[in-house]
Each structure stands twice: as C-alpha cells, then as structure tokens.
Amino acid sequence: MNHRMIVAINCHILRIVALFMLPALGISLFQGEQSSVFGFLAAMALMFLPSITQLIPKWRPKRRNLNAKDGFVIVAITWVLVSALGALPFVFSGYIPNFIDAFFETVSGFTTTGASILRDVEALPMGLLYWRSFTHWLGGMGVLVFLLAIVPMGRDAGYSLYLLRAESPGPQVSKLVPRTKRTAMILYGIYIALTFLQIVLLLLAGLPLFDAITTAFGTAGTGGFSIHNDSLISLSPAVQIIVTVFMALFGVNFNVYYLLLMRSFTKKTFNEEFRAYWLILLVSSLVVALNILHLYDNFWVALRHAAFQVSSVMTTTGFATANFDLWPELSKTLLVLLMLVGASAGSTGGGVKVVRVLILLKYARNSIQKILHPRTVHVVHMDGGVIDRDTIRGVNVFIICYLFISVVSVLLISIDDFSFETTVTAMVACLNNIGPGLGQAGPIENFADFSWFSKLVLSADMLLGRLEIFPLIMACTPSFWRKAT
Amino acid sequence: MKVVIVGDGKVGFTLADQLAKEGHDVVVIDKNKAVLNQLSEQLDVMVIPGNGASLTVQREAGVGESDVLIAATSADEINLLCCILGRKLGCKHTIARVRNPEYAEHMYFLKDELGLSMTINPELAAAREIFRLLRFPSFLKRESFAKGRVEIVEIDLKPGNPLVGKSLMQLQQVVGVRVLVCAVQRQEEVHIPTGSFVLQEGDQIYVTASSSNLLQLVRSLNLIRLRVRNVLLVGGSRIAHYLGLMLTESGISVKIIEMQQHRCEELCELLPKATVVCGDGTDKQVLLSEGIEQMDAVVSLTDMDEENLLVSTYARHLQVPKVLTKINRMEYIDVYREMGIGSAISPKLLCATDIVRYVRAMQNTTGGAVLAIHYLVDGQVEALEFTVTKGTKYLGQTLTQITLKPDLLIACINRRGTVIIPKGSDTLEQGDTVIVVSKGSHTIYDLNDIFA
Numbered sequence: 001m002n003h004r005m006i007v008a009i010n011c012h013i014l015r016i017v018a019l020f021m022l023p024a025l026g027i028s029l030f031q032g033e034q035s036s037v038f039g040f041l042a043a044m045a046l047m048f049l050p051s052i053t054q055l056i057p058k059w060r061p062k063r064r065n066l067n068a069k070d071g072f073v074i075v076a077i078t079w080v081l082v083s084a085l086g087a088l089p090f091v092f093s094g095y096i097p098n099f100i101d102a103f104f105e106t107v108s109g110f111t112t113t114g115a116s117i118l119r120d121v122e123a124l125p126m127g128l129l130y131w132r133s134f135t136h137w138l139g140g141m142g143v144l145v146f147l148l149a150i151v152p153m154g155r156d157a158g159y160s161l162y163l164l165r166a167e168s169p170g171p172q173v174s175k176l177v178p179r180t181k182r183t184a185m186i187l188y189g190i191y192i193a194l195t196f197l198q199i200v201l202l203l204l205a206g207l208p209l210f211d212a213i214t215t216a217f218g219t220a221g222t223g224g225f226s227i228h229n230d231s232l233i234s235l236s237p238a239v240q241i242i243v244t245v246f247m248a249l250f251g252v253n254f255n256v257y258y259l260l261l262m263r264s265f266t267k268k269t270f271n272e273e274f275r276a277y278w279l280i281l282l283v284s285s286l287v288v289a290l291n292i293l294h295l296y297d298n299f300w301v302a303l304r305h306a307a308f309q310v311s312s313v314m315t316t317t318g319f320a321t322a323n324f325d326l327w328p329e330l331s332k333t334l335l336v337l338l339m340l341v342g343a344s345a346g347s348t349g350g351g352v353k354v355v356r357v358l359i360l361l362k363y364a365r366n367s368i369q370k371i372l373h374p375r376t377v378h379v380v381h382m383d384g385g386v387i388d389r390d391t392i393r394g395v396n397v398f399i400i401c402y403l404f405i406s407v408v409s410v411l412l413i414s415i416d417d418f419s420f421e422t423t424v425t426a427m428v429a430c431l432n433n434i435g436p437g438l439g440q441a442g443p444i445e446n447f448a449d450f451s452w453f454s455k456l457v458l459s460a461d462m463l464l465g466r467l468e469i470f471p472l473i474m475a476c477t478p479s480f481w482r483k484a485t
Numbered sequence: 486m487k488v489v490i491v492g493d494g495k496v497g498f499t500l501a502d503q504l505a506k507e508g509h510d511v512v513v514i515d516k517n518k519a520v521l522n523q524l525s526e527q528l529d530v531m532v533i534p535g536n537g538a539s540l541t542v543q544r545e546a547g548v549g550e551s552d553v554l555i556a557a558t559s560a561d562e563i564n565l566l567c568c569i570l571g572r573k574l575g576c577k578h579t580i581a582r583v584r585n586p587e588y589a590e591h592m593y594f595l596k597d598e599l600g601l602s603m604t605i606n607p608e609l610a611a612a613r614e615i616f617r618l619l620r621f622p623s624f625l626k627r628e629s630f631a632k633g634r635v636e637i638v639e640i641d642l643k644p645g646n647p648l649v650g651k652s653l654m655q656l657q658q659v660v661g662v663r664v665l666v667c668a669v670q671r672q673e674e675v676h677i678p679t680g681s682f683v684l685q686e687g688d689q690i691y692v693t694a695s696s697s698n699l700l701q702l703v704r705s706l707n708l709i710r711l712r713v714r715n716v717l718l719v720g721g722s723r724i725a726h727y728l729g730l731m732l733t734e735s736g737i738s739v740k741i742i743e744m745q746q747h748r749c750e751e752l753c754e755l756l757p758k759a760t761v762v763c764g765d766g767t768d769k770q771v772l773l774s775e776g777i778e779q780m781d782a783v784v785s786l787t788d789m790d791e792e793n794l795l796v797s798t799y800a801r802h803l804q805v806p807k808v809l810t811k812i813n814r815m816e817y818i819d820v821y822r823e824m825g826i827g828s829a830i831s832p833k834l835l836c837a838t839d840i841v842r843y844v845r846a847m848q849n850t851t852g853g854a855v856l857a858i859h860y861l862v863d864g865q866v867e868a869l870e871f872t873v874t875k876g877t878k879y880l881g882q883t884l885t886q887i888t889l890k891p892d893l894l895i896a897c898i899n900r901r902g903t904v905i906i907p908k909g910s911d912t913l914e915q916g917d918t919v920i921v922v923s924k925g926s927h928t929i930y931d932l933n934d935i936f937a
Contacts, residue, residue, distance in 0.1 A: 068526065161526055178487075178510040178531040388518065 004061040006074050011051045012151065013078050013143055017086060018047035020138060021131065024089070028127030036127045039093030047085050069480070071162025075144060076475035079463055082143060083107040086135060095124055100452045107459040109135030110143075111466035112348060114224020114318035114435030115426075117448045117455070121229050126210060129227045133214035139466070140221025140250075140348035141191050142167040149184035166471050170345025171356055171395050176258050190257045191348075195220040198246045205238040215239075219246045222349040224318025224435040230444060231320040237304060240321045244308045248281060251315030251343035271383045273355040277344050280354070284338060285310045288331045295327070306331075314338040316350040318435025320443035332438060336425060339432050350433030350465050352402065356395050358382070363392055401469050406431060409461050413454045426450070430461040486510070487551040488844065489576070491537030491567045492558035493520050495813070496582065496607070499837035500555060504844060505530050512546045538566040540574075549574040553844055556581045557836075561588055565599060572600030578847060580840055584608055584723070603843055610839050611832035612727035615809055618828055619713050619732070619782055628859045628868070634904050635897050635920065636696050637667065637861065637868060640706070642688045647706060654680045662701045663906040664694040667896040667922040668866045675865045677892045677924055691861050693896040693920070695904035713737060713781040713807060719766035719796045720787030721748050724811065724832065726755055728784065733758035740775060742766040767792050772799065782807035790814055797826040866924055868896065871932040873917040878933050885909040888937040893923040895935075 025040040053059045066074070086109070087102035096102040101117045108115045109132055118124065124132070138146065144167045148160055160180035165173045175183045195216050202212035214227050226232060232240055252274065259269040289299065289306035296302040305322045312319045313335045324335060342351010359380060366378035380387040409427045416423070418440055425437025426447070436443040447455065464472050474480050486509045490497050493515035501524065505511045511530040514537040515521050521532040535542035537558065548554055554571035556564035561583045568579035583604045628637045642649055647659050653666055668691040669676045669684070676682065684690065694702055716732055718725045721743030729752070732739045739759040743749050749763045764771040766787060777783060783800040785793035790812050797810040808826060812818075815831045859868045873880070879887045884895065884907055897920040898905040898913070905911055913919065921935055 160529055175525075175531050178505075178512055178529070180529050182510075 001073065002061065002063055002066055002070050004059060005064060005066060006070060006077065007050075007059070008054060008061045009074050009144075009147070010078055010081060011054050013082065013147055014047040014085065015051055016147060016150075017082055017138070017143065018044040020134065021047075021089070024127045024131040024134065027130050028125065031126055033093075033125040033127055036089060036093040036095070036125050039089035039091070040127065040131075042092045043085060043088035046088060066162060068162050069474075071166045072471040072474045074163060075166040075467060075471045078143060079110065079467060083110050083459075083463070086110065086131075089128060089131060093125075093128060095128055098452075100455055101448075104447065104455045104459050105132065106135060107462050108430075108435070109133075109223065109225060110139035111433050111462040112136050112140050112221040112223040112316070112350065113430055113433040113462045113465075114218065115430055115441075115458070115462070116225065116435075116446050117450075119446060119448050121227060129214060130210070133217040133223070133225050133227070136221035136223025136225055137195065137217040138221070140223065141188060145184045145187060148180055149188050151181075167467070168346060169350070169468055170253075170353060171359065171391050171398070173346070176255060186258055187254055190254055190261075191220065194246070194249065194257075198242065201242050202239060205242055206236065207239055215243065216246075218319065219243055219317060220250055220348065222247065222250050222315045222317040222343065222347070222433070224312070226319060232308075233321055233323075233444075235321075240304065240308055243319060244304075244311050247315045247317045247319070248278075248311040250317075251311070251347050251349045252277065253344040253346035255346050268383065272358060273344050276358055277354045280338070280341065281307075281311055281314060284314070284334055288327075288334060291328050291331045309335060310338060313434060314341060314349075314351075315343045315347070316432055316434045318429070318443075320436060323442065323444050325438050325442035325444075336428060336438070339428050339434050342432055352399070352432075355382075356398065359387055359392060359395050360399065362387075363396075398469060401473065402431075405461070405464060405469065409457055412457045413450070416451050416454050418450075426454075426458065427461060430458040431465045433462060433465045486553065486844070486847070487547070488512070488553045488555065489514065489543075489546050489548050489551045489571070491515075491554070491556045491564070492582075493517070493524055493532075494557065494559060495833040496557040496837050496840075497555075498524065499834055500557065500840055501528055501530050503837065503841045507841075507845070509844070512551070514542055514546055538563050538570065540570060543567075543570055543574060548576050552577050553847070554579045555840055557840075558582075561585050565601075568601055569599055578602040580605065580843065582607065582836065586723075603840075605836050605839055607832040607836035608723040609727050610835045611811065611830055612724050612731060614830055614835055615724070615728055615784060616731045618809060618830075619716065619737075619784075619807065628861070634696055634899065634902070635693065636699060637691055637693050637859070637896070638699070639861070640690050640692060642684060642686055642690060644686055646686075648684050648690075649686045650683065652681055652683045653678055660702055660705045662694070662698040662705075663908075664692050664698060664702055665894075665896055665906050666690050667693050667868070667894060668861055675924060677866070677894055677922060691866070691922075693906060693922075695906070715780050716740070716782045716784065717742070717775065717777055717780045719772075719783065719785045720793075720811075721745075721752050721761070722786050722788060722811075725786050726752065728786075729756040729759045740780075742771065742775060767795055769799070772796070777805065778803050780805055782809065784809040784811070786811045794821070794824070794826060798824060801826060861922075866922060869921050869923070871919055871921060873913050873915055873919060873932065875915055876933070877913060877915070878936055879913060880915060881912050883910050883912050887913075889935055890923075890937045893921065893935055896920045896922045 021040050021044050025037065028036040028040060083106045084103060087099065087106040090096035090102035090105060091099050096105060104117055144163045148163060164180055164184065176186055177183055198216040198219060199212050202215060203209065211227060218225050228234065232243060256269055256274055285303065285307040288310055289303040292306060293299060293302050308321045309324050324332065340352055341357055342353050343349025345353045345355045362380045366380065369376060370378060380392060406427060409431065410424055413423050413427055422439035422441050425439060426441035429435055429437035429441060440449065441447065488504050488509050489512045490500055491514045493513050497513060501511050501513050505528050512533060513521065513524060513530055514533045514535060516536055518534045521534055524530065525532045533542060533546045537556065548571045554568060554576045556567035558564055564581040564583060568581045571579050579601055580603045581601055584606050651659055656666065657663060666678055669678050670689040671685065715738050718728065718739060718741045721741050725741055729739050729741060733756060740762060741752055741759055742762045742764055743752060744765055746763055749761050752761045762775055777800060783805045785796040787793055793810050793812065797808050800808045810826050810829050812821065812829045812831050813833065815834050818829060821829050861868055895907050898907050898911060899918045900914060
C-alpha cells in the first residue's frame with residue numbers, strides 16, 4: 001500500500017471540505033451568530049492541521065500510483081474522517097453538544113440519508129442549516145469525484161479509476177470519456193447545472209433564496225434534510241411538484257444526461273434501467289394514489305402526494321409532503337419496498353439500485369430455466385449486450401452482504417426496545433440512505449430517542465449504504481492491513 | 486488529441502501508456518475483456534471490448550472524431566482493414582502495424598486506397614536500431630530529440646576513460662566540443678549534476694550533444710576502439726534478414742547461425758553476401774567453431790528470450806566487444822543490466838516508440854505543451870521537450886539570471902535549426918524548443934513549471 005499517497009489525498013480532501021465551509025462561515029458572520037462562527041473557524045483550523053505533514057518533504061508521497069486496495073482504503077478513511085470533522089461546527093457551536101449526535105447528523109448529511117436527531121430543526125442558525133444541507137450536495141456526487149475533477153492528475157493517473165469506482169454507485173462503473181478527470185468534470189457539470197436550474201425554478205415558485213438553495217441541495221444529493229420541522233408539508237403545491245420532478249431526475253443515471261447532451265437519442269441512451277426506473281415510479285405513484293384517494297379531496301391532490309412520496313422514497317431522498325406513516329398498509333409497504341429498490345446506478349441516490357434488481361431477476365429466471373431444462377445455456381442479456389459472470393457474481397455477493405448487514409443491524413438496534421416496525425424501517429431508511437422510516441422513525445419524527453449505540457450502528461449503516469458496502473467491509477478486514485498480502 | 490488504439494498487446498499497451506501520459510485522450514479496443522479491464526485499471530484510458538475491424542465498434546469508439554487510429558493487433562490483415570474503415574469514418578491519420586514484408590512492398594502502391602499515414606514493421610525497426618547501435622558501439626542507448634538534431638546518449642564510464650575524476654566544468658576541455666551531462670547514475674542513485682559534480686569510475690552518464698558533435702565526442706573519449714567488421718547473428722529470424730541486408734550492404738561481414746535447414750536455405754537466397762551456418766546457436770561447440778571469440782559483435786536474435794540471454798552472457802564472458810540481445814519481455818530490464826548482457830532491444834517497444842514519435846510530430850504541427858517525453862535511467866529521469874512561447878516567463882534573460890527548481894536542468898536549446906548546448910550567457914527566445922531534464926519528483930506540464 002502507498003501509505004503516503006493515502007495520507008496526501010486525505011489531507012487534500014480535508015482542505016477542500018474546509019474551503020467548502022467558507023460560505024457557511026460567511027452566512028454565520030452576516031447573521032452575527034458568534035457561536036457558529038467560532039464553530040466553523042475551529043473546525044476549519046482542525047481540518048487544515050493534517051496538511052502540515054505535507055510540508056515535510058520526507059512525508060510527501062514518493063510514488064503516486066495506487067492500486068485497487070489503496071482506492072478502497074482512501075474512500076473508507078475519507079468518508080469517516082470527513083464526517084467526523086464535518087460534525088465539529090455543530091459541537092463547537094453548542095447546538096448539538098453531544099459528538100455522537102453531531103456525527104450521526106453529519107454522516108446522515110454526507111451519505112445523503114437525511115435522518116436527523118434534531119427535535120427542532122428551526123432552532124438552528126442559518127449558517128449551520130446551510131452547512132447541513134450542503135453536506136448533502138457534496139456527498140451526493142462524492143467528495144473524491146470532486147477531487148478528481150479539480151486536481152491536476154499528473155502523468156500516472158491510471159489509479160484515478162479506482163477512486164471513481166469506489167465512490168460511484170452501481171455494479172459497473174465506466175468512464176464517459178477517456179480521461180477520468182474529464183469524466184468527473186462532466187458529472188459535476190451536469191450536477192451543478194441541474195441544481196442551479198432547480199434553484200431558479202424554486203425561486204420562481206415563490207420560495208425565499210435561502211430556502212430554495214437548501215431545498216435544492218437536499219434534492220440534488222437525494223438527501224432529504226429540510227430546514228423546517230415538518231419537511232415540505234407546509235410548502236406550496238408548486239414547490240412540491242418542482243421538487244417531485246427534480247428528485248426523480250436526480251435518481252437517473254448521469255450517463256443518460258451525458259448521452260443526451262451528445263445528442264444521442266437511441267435505445268442505448270434510454271436503456272433498460274432507465275425505462276424500468278420510470279415504469280416503477282409511475283406505476284407505484286398510481287397505485288398509492290388510488291390507495292390513499294379517500295384521505296384527500298380529489299384524485300389530483302392524492303396523486304401529487306403519492307408521486308412526491310414515491311419519488312422521494314425511491315430516489316432515497318426522504319422529503320415528505322404528507323405523513324405517510326398514517327397511510328393505509330398497502331401504501332406503506334409499497335414505500336418500504338421502494339426504499340429497498342432505490343434509484344439508478346450512477347445517480348446520486350442510494351439503495352440496491354434498479355439495475356441490480358434487474359440483473360438478479362434475469363439471473364433467477366435463467367437459473368429456474370436451467371432446472372427445468374438442464375442442458376440449456378443461458379446468459380444475462382442487458383441492453384443488447386451480455387452481463388459477464390463477474391458482474392453477476394458481484395451483484396450476488398452485494399445482495400448477500402446487504403442482507404447480512406441488515407439482519408445484524410436490526411438485531412443490534414432492537415436492544416433499544418422499539419416496535420418491530422420502527423426498528424426495521426429505521427435500519428432500512430439508514431442503510432438505503434432515505435432518512436425517514438415508519439413508526440417512531442417516521443417522516444415527522446426523528447432519531448433523537450435512539451440510544452448512542454443505535455446511532456453508531458445506524459451511522460455505520462448509512463456509510464455502508466452510500467459506499468455500497470465493499471470499501472468499508474474491506475477496511476475492517478484484518479488481513480487487508482497485513483503487509484505483503 | 487484523440488487517439489484510438491486497436492489491439493491491447495504489448496505494443497498497444499506501451500502506446501496507450503506513453504500517449505496517455507503525454508496528455509492525449511486514448512481509447513483502446515480489444516477482443517479480450519480481461520486484458521482490457523487490467524488496462525483500464527492501470528492507465529487513464531477508455532476501453533471498448535470488441536473487434537476493432539467492425540464498424541459498430543469503431544463507431545462506438547468514436548473513430549470518426551479521432552485524430553489518429555493505430556491498428557496494432559498481431560494480424561496484418563485486420564490492421565489494414567481497421568485503417569480502411571477508420572479512414573472512411575473520417576479519422577485524420579491512420580497507422581498500421583504491418584510486419585509481413587510481402588505487404589510492405591505494395592504499401593506505396595496502395596497508399597491512397599488504404600488511406601494509411603504510416604505503416605510500421607517491428608522487426609524492421611529493431612533491425613534499424615541494432616544497426617544504429619553497431620555503428621556507435623560504445624553507447625548503451627541513444628534517444629533522438631528535435632527531429633533528430635539532438636541526441637542523448639548513455640555512456641558507461643569504464644576505467645581509463647578520460648572523464649573519470651574530472652568535474653563537469655572541465656568537460657569541454659577534455660572533450661573539445663560543447664556537450665552537457667544531464668544525468669548521472671551512481672549505483673542506485675540518480676543525480677542531476679551541477680558544474681562542480683565530479684565523475685567517478687563506474688558511473689553511467691547521459692550526455693546531450695548535437696548529432697554532428699557525436700562523432701567528435703566518441704573520438705575524444707577514445708570510445709572507438711575498433712570498427713565493427715565481423716558480426717555474428719544467432720537465430721535466423723526476420724530481424725536477422727533485415728539486419729543482414731543492412732550490414733552486408735555497408736560492407737560488414739555477417740555470419741548467421743540458424744537451426745532449421747529450410748530457413749537457412751531461404752536466408753542464403755535472401756542474403757547472398759552473408760555466411761549462413763546450419764546449427765544450434767546455443768551450442769557452445771557450434772559457437773566456438775564459428776569463431777565467436779574473434780567476432781566484433783554478437784547479436785542474439787532467436788525467438789526465445791532465455792536462449793538469447795544465454796548466448797549473450799556467454800559472448801560477454803568471452804569478452805566480445807559488442808553484444809546485443811533481442812528481448813521481448815522488457816519488464817526485467819534492470820536485471821538484464823546487472824547480468825551485463827550489453828544493450829537489450831525489444832522490437833515491440835521500438836515499434837511503439839516509433840509510433841509515439843510520429844504522433845508527437847503530428848502534434849507539433851497542432852501545438853501542445855509537451856512535445857516529447859523520453860525516459861532515462863529506467864524511468865527515473867524524464868527528458869521533456871517544450872516550445873518557448875509568448876507566455877513563457879524570463880524571455881530574453883540569460884540563464885544565470887534565472888533560477889530553476891532543484892534537480893532540474895535545461896539540457897539543450899534548439900533555435901531555428903541550430904542546436905545550442907546552453908551556458909550561463911544563453912537566453913530563451915520565443916520560438917525555441919528546449920529540452921528539460923528532470924528527476925521525476927516534479928510534475929511539469931508547462932515550461933513555466935520549471936522556474937523556481
């Protein structure tokens with residue numbers, strides 16, 4: 001392993017995140033909020049501190065190449081580190097005095113979960129609210145992808161694919177263009193453009209600037225932190241419709257947008273995952289709308305709420321315009337199932353991802369065929385091509401680990417003695433980066449009542465979910481750290 | 486520039502590596518998915534699985550919008566087909582690896598129809614390189630810059646060399662012409678020397694000189710002890726054929742040892758002036774009876790790396806003045822150096838280098854930051870060629886006024902076709918090209934990066 005390079009990259013990331021605190025610091029200064037000004041300054045100072053090591057020539061990296069293992073270590077360390085240090089403004093300013101609570105909140109932010117331990121969000125000053133929402137935006141596309149987009153690569157940039165792969169969701173991560181740097185720039189370009197568009201539309205819909213920006217950050221990263229206690233319930237229907245559309249858009253694989261920009265309108269652009277994603281969204285919205293019809297004045301209002309909740313949950317955002325905990329059982333179950341499916345690969349959303357579900361279904365169908373006709377030969381077709389065995393195996397292993405982690409987490413959280421519904425959906429909402437579950441973890445509730453132990457377990461779940469399990473599990477394997485393996 | 490490479494073999498990989506590092510956008514097409522996966526993890530390139538000669542695959546790779554298509558699969562016919570397609574799709578330059586000499590002939594004949602910008606034959610390139618090295622037997626390696634006007638050569642300082650014990654300031658007095666030592670390898674360490682650096686026995690030095698001064702350098706260092714007159718080629722491969730032709734035509738006597746009877750007869754037919762011996766070239770008795778001890782140079786050219794190493798080690802043992810070895814697996818180059826087998830030549834690597842040169846030459850006309858990169862001392866030192874533009878700092882100031890970063894020097898200035906080996910009083914002018922030698926510790930993208 002190239003330890004020095006790992007340290008160097010982590011120092012770089014911390015510097016970038018510290019610089020990203022500047023707008024929040026500016027807002028705090030403007031508001032004259034002294035405690036949060038102090039909080040941000042202290043956190044930034046601490047984040048710049050490790051960079052001192054880079055001033056010592058002996059500690060600077062000699063070789064710049066990384067292997068797959070290094071990529072996983074960097075991603076794992078970066079995310080834990082950034083979450084821990086990103087939590088400091090909350091602690092130092094005294095608004096979330098308990099570090100574990102602040103850590104949970106920040107992990108929830110960076111992993112774009114949106115689960116909060118705050119009973120009264122509106123009590124937070126604007127600087128901290130901005131920072132809380134901004135963590136969604138940065139975590140959505142990924143901190144390392146941002147690093148890849150802005151840092152000059154040098155001549156031995158081959159390693160960069162490992163970083164891109166370790167942080168981007170999906171079973172097969174490929175580049176859009178030959179250069180990793182350009183790929184990262186294109187991804188962030190699309191991301192920034194869509195976010196900006198949403199801010200403008202929200203402003204036109206009559207939202208104040210600060211609300212528009214934080215809501216857009218929450219939508220873009222498919223996060224779900226709102227600056228109101230009741231999420232989006234009290235906002236106007238126009239705003240709710242805009243947010244519905246953009247949540248759905250951010251759950252699409254960004255490759256699709258790139259291909260559209262390249263004026264490719266073929267079947268390859270609108271691939272099987274894309275079609276399946278929209279089909280699930282539309283059908284589920286309709287089913288939920290019909291199911292909740294009796295609760296609302298007319299079909300359109302019901303459909304608005306249904307569509308909002310369905311896309312919020314499926315893209316793993318976690319905003320709410322209605323307390324779906326009070327909805328009929330069919331709708332609730334459907335929403336929980338959608339949490340598991342999640343968004344598309346290569347989007348900012350979490351969950352298992354539509355493409356993995358598709359691969360698994362096709363693989364299962366093939367395997368059953370094989371039992372019926374033992375001599376037949378099958379491959380998994382997708383978009384006119386074939387999914388190779390390694391990818392299928394990867395998906396299978398992913399699902400197995402995913403189930404195993406779910407079971408263990410539920411067991412650990414059950415120590416807190418909540419109802420089964422609360423325990424299970426809290427875990428599902430965190431592991432899939434959604435935020436609100438059902439029962440006491442429901443959309444208008446919060447996670448404050450959970451014990452510190454459960455909060456740590458759920459934080460781990462959120463990180464596992466965002467990084468798609470493997471980097472963190474590998475970093476926790478003893479043999480991984482042994483030399484000469 | 487956008488470059489598409491078909492075939493991820495040794496040549497394809499080397500090309501992708503070099504071109505990606507020089508800042509081009511590289512797409513590699515190959516049928517073997519596993520190999521491509523490895524490639525994409527090692528280099529910053531895009532990979533596309535499939536048959537490079539298929540239209541769909543070429544379209545997917547965006548050959549139409551690319552500047553260069555390089556077909557480097559092992560099959561000549563596929564390479565030609567790739568290039569025809571690529572040209573039709575609108576690729577500006579196409580390069581094909583064509584190794585069968587029968588096709589090489591009608592390359593000129595069909596040049597327009599095939600739309601080829603360049604064909605390259607690895608064996609021919611290797612033969613040329615060996616021939617070049619045989620003419621300057623004392624250099625371990627030569628690299629050409631600035632369209633061949635400047636060379637960086639590697640010299641082993643053996644006992645008795647007049648440079649031993651001299652500091653670099655005294656260099657010109659000893660050599661008589663202006664040359665510059667740009668890197669010194671002493672044991673494991675590499676130094677970018679300053680004027681007070683004293684050379685020692687056993688150093689490997691890298692010297693920059695204009696091509697016309699090269700002969701003078703060789704003479705004053707007493708490096709030419711004898712001209713090569715008798716050469717023994719072990720193994721009658723295609724390289725032996727090309728090399729035999731070049732050597733016999735310049736009046737050098739050539740003896741070829743080849744195992745297979747029918748190949749011997751073919752070689753006799755092809756090389757009327759050469760002596761062809763049918764026998765096992767790795768057999769000590771055969772070598773001795775063919776007078777290996779009296780040879781001025783031995784070149785081992787069999788298809789097996791192991792046999793070539795064996796023959797070369799033996800020739801070295803017998804103190805044949807010049808030993809050259811054909812090696813396919815260059816990744817162990819540092820081991821070969823220790824074994825003392827002389828210069829090692831890899832046809833595939835050479836082929837890649839030639840193509841890279843061509844691509845660079847193309848880029849020179851379109852403009853770009855780095856014109857060329859060469860790696861010296863097993864990649865520990867980079868020699869980079871830049872153009873001095875309007876935006877370059879310190880234009881017109883003398884070099885003594887400019888401070889450079891440590892471990893870095895300007896090895897050569899090329900001004901309108903004349904080569905200047907720089908002294909303190911020289912200046913940088915707009916339109917010059919300069920060669921900067923640096924230890925890999927800095928990353929240099931632009932000429933301005935070298936200034937402290």
